[in-house]
Amino acid sequence: MKRWLSCAVLVGAACFGTVSARAEETLASRAQRWTELEHALFGSRTVLDGSALLSVQTPVRAMDAALVPVGITVAKGSGIKGLYLVIDDNPAPMAAHFSFGPEADPHALHLRVRVDQYTLVHAVAETKDGKLYSVASFVKAAGGCSAPAGTDAADALKDIGHMKLRLLGGFAPNEPVEAQLLIRHPNFNGMQMNQVTRLYTPARFINSVDVSYNNAKVFHLDSDISLSSDPAITFGFVPHDKGELEVVAHDTKGSIFTDSFDVPARAS
């Protein structure tokens, strides 16, 4: 009867049964992992402690490893030009990189990600003067990357590229507001095997999203296989009297999906 992911969590639990005995070793190896990632992702640049500037929120234990909500909060008034989300122990750790434009209000971001095993999740902010600040949160989840998202492949592709956008707060001109963007896309990450053909379902995922407001940049997102199917991105921006949000998303198969939304929504 069970949906398998929870079993995968159980697998994790059984195999992590000795977690307490290995806690110190694990802490050390996690720190080592992050040191390596820092070097691989940011080269020789110094990554400073960011706890005064930003925070990253994950559930302690994910209920669904294929859909783990992650929030990043940045102190208001900080001059942030970019944010990185790194899931240390995922096959492709760099889950998302946002670079913000003039119309963005980068103090809050929400994403839904896949988590393959117990891992630290790092958020790294890049300030306008080019400094990097990181914070981390630990999440217990396993199996989110190799878990098949659904059993109906045709259905998964039916509405591909369809988008929805809504404001999560009341609209007021020149006041920051959060908007939630949903993109219908299976985000196949290439890690699911077909039992019959013994082949992996080819990867096909959203690898970039551009959002602009009245032709000015809100953000550019480079994303990877860690975003959950049907990517959901909640971001902040500052709408003016009237305007239009335009979204352009690309996937790895070369498809381009576009849509635009009136802000505030036009009464229908």
Next chain:
Amino acid sequence: MGAFRRNKMMQRSSVSRRQAMAGLCLCCLPTTRLLAAEGPARMVQVAPGIYIRHGLTADAAAGNADAIANIGFIVGAHSVAVFDPGGSLADGRALSLAVRAATKLPIRYVILSHEHPDHVFGAAAFAPDHPVFVGHAMLPEALAARGTFYQAGLDRILGQGKAGPVITPTRLVHDRDSLDLGGRSLTLTAHPPAHTTCDLSALDSLSGVLLTGDLLFVQRVPALDGSLSGWISELSKLKALGARNAVPGHGPVSVPWPGAAADLKRYLTVLQSQTRAAVAAAVPIGQAASEVAASERGKWRLFDDYNGRNVIEAYRQIEWE
């Protein structure tokens, strides 16, 4: 109906998720006490010729052979049909021995109610009987997509090779089908997405007993893996079938029908209405997962192990309604 006595060895050796997480490492314990008892499964005759083995209220764990679903068989005048072969090779073998203890008639059909491991991985234990494996038309695709994943996961819990190979059904039900067992027939219904995308139910013509597979959960919290709105509407259709008793996929081996569907209907309806409200009010998905259907906690076993993920699944579906 005879009283069911739980297999004591299985009971002692089963381990809850919480125990596992508390640091009990099963892999390191001596295995002798952890092995499921060998021998025929303990069956309850819920109607003449219908034998059901009660599934444990637990998740798959080392030592319980994933014997967590209600599984069984129906004996006709000339042949036998198995309705769900069990959760592992050992579980299937125990059921196979139980069939042999009850009748010498050939096992002509093994019906797979849906794709989930606790229902299908015993199938290979029946291969020597050369039955026809029967399933929903969507089941091969579901097993193709998930079978390897399920098998590897179950092997990691039970031990390498214990899950058993994935068996793909060859007789596919697109809408309705009927299996003649001699003096009784099983009407099979292939349901649109509900609990999963490949749910098959069986109605016995002789007794009026409805074998629901996991379209019906009793006492154990349901798991949503198909379509929430679809499940609610299929439940209504099943009520109209005129069955008197049902065998749920999880819960007691025999329950009155349709009365026993009331709790499930209420849970699914609460899940749907409260998740819709959460989506409408822009309650974040993670927060919704810990708040929605809280009134149902205490009414279901294993509630906290599954409700949160049910909410997440419901939330995703409702977002795109």
